[in-house]
Amino acid sequence: MGTSALDAARMLAEHRLPGIVVTDPSGKPVAVLPASQVVRFIVPAYVQDDPSLAGVLNESMADRAAEKLGGKTVRDVLPEHLLNVPAADADDTIIEVAAIMARLRSPLIAVVKDGKLHGVITASRLLAAALKH
Amino acid sequence: MGTSALDAARMLAEHRLPGIVVTDPSGKPVAVLPASQVVRFIVPAYVQDDPSLAGVLNESMADRAAEKLGGKTVRDVLPEHLLNVPAADADDTIIEVAAIMARLRSPLIAVVKDGKLHGVITASRLLAAALKH
Numbered sequence: 001m002g003t004s005a006l007d008a009a010r011m012l013a014e015h016r017l018p019g020i021v022v023t024d025p026s027g028k029p030v031a032v033l034p035a036s037q038v039v040r041f042i043v044p045a046y047v048q049d050d051p052s053l054a055g056v057l058n059e060s061m062a063d064r065a066a067e068k069l070g071g072k073t074v075r076d077v078l079p080e081h082l083l084n085v086p087a088a089d090a091d092d093t094i095i096e097v098a099a100i101m102a103r104l105r106s107p108l109i110a111v112v113k114d115g116k117l118h119g120v121i122t123a124s125r126l127l128a129a130a131l132k133h
Numbered sequence: 134m135g136t137s138a139l140d141a142a143r144m145l146a147e148h149r150l151p152g153i154v155v156t157d158p159s160g161k162p163v164a165v166l167p168a169s170q171v172v173r174f175i176v177p178a179y180v181q182d183d184p185s186l187a188g189v190l191n192e193s194m195a196d197r198a199a200e201k202l203g204g205k206t207v208r209d210v211l212p213e214h215l216l217n218v219p220a221a222d223a224d225d226t227i228i229e230v231a232a233i234m235a236r237l238r239s240p241l242i243a244v245v246k247d248g249k250l251h252g253v254i255t256a257s258r259l260l261a262a263a264l265k266h
Contacts, residue, residue, distance in 0.1 A: 006264075013261035018151040018240050035256035040235035042263065043228065051225075051232035061227045061263040092184075094194045095176065099184035102173035107151050107240065123168030128146035130175065130194040131139075 001030070005072040009038050009065065018107040018122060021085055022074055027116035029085040031078055032108070041077045042068050085110045090118045098126055134163070138205040142171050142198065151240040151255060154218055155207055160249035162218040164211055165241070174210045175201050218243050223251045231259055 001022055011020060012035045019034040040048070042065050047053050057064070069077070086106040088097045090113035101109050101123055109126075111119040134155055145153055145168045152167040173181070175198050180186050190197070202210070219239040221230045223246035234242050234256055242259075244252040 009260050010264055012257045013264050016149055016255065016257045016261075018255070018257065034238070034240065035260060036234055036238050036240050039231050039256050039259055040238065043231045043235040047228065047232045048236040051229045051236070054226055054228040054232055057228055061231060062265065064228075065260075065263040093187055095180065095187040095190055095197075096184045098172050098176045098194060099180045099187055101169055102176040103181040103184070105167070105169050105173065107167065107169050122149065122151070123172050124145045124149045124151065126172055127142050127168060127198075128149075130198040131143060131146050132195065 001025070001073065001075045003074045004069075005038070005041075005074055005077045006066070006069040008033060008074050008077075009069055012038060017120075021108070021110040021117055021120050022078065023117045029087060029110040029112060029117045030082070032083040032085055032110075033074060033078055034083070037079050038069070038077060087112050088121070089113070094126065094129055097121055098130070101126065134158070134206065134208045136207045137202075138171070138174075138207055138210045139199070139202040141166060141207050141210075142202055145171060150253075154241070154243040154250055154253050155211065156250045162220060162243040162245060162250045163215070165216040165218055165243075166207060166211055167216070170212050171202070171210060220245050221254070222246070227259065227262055230254055231263070234259065 019032050021029045022031040024030050086104045087110045088100050108122045152165050154162045155164040157163050219237045220243045241255045
């Protein structure tokens, strides 16, 4: 929650993640921050409504990213309606994780151990595991 | 559309994509196949409804993946309700692409040139471009 929004954006970018799982101070997963939400936060609303207005912005995407995300925390950029965190237990089998992901049509699943975030499995990562013989 | 579903799953897995853009024979983008949909296709419906039943499956996820995807095409595994393909033009600026992505809350955008699929930009890829100074 308190992590810098710029660091979160860097994490999404570096690991090419569709989203990251946000935890409270105790390590419990509380929300998902989709990469598209961070993009949303960088682009002004009037340009979202009419992308042809992008030309009137007299600063680069890089400048806007630094300006809009700098000094902000993850809490500041979360969507108003928090997305539930689809979670699995660290002891679940790959098929159980796949079943949860399939039912919720979620691109990622938080893996929880002792009530704390233990890791994240994306749909593509799960397919990679399933296809590896 | 006619690509083997197993090849599509391998592509999603190898490049860690949240989804792939599906084209018709002319190269025009017609649908998005999310990675979670492929997972959905591999897991039996009764296990999706009750993941604790995963234990009754007497085959591995790898065997199921090969069995359920083998001999199928991408068309066979697409969701019944096709997702619209959010598209941008190859000449659009990064801010225009970001604006389209932000408005549609989409994790990926198909880049189209002369009516044909030219490439795909994911939200995380766009953040990577925006953060690189």
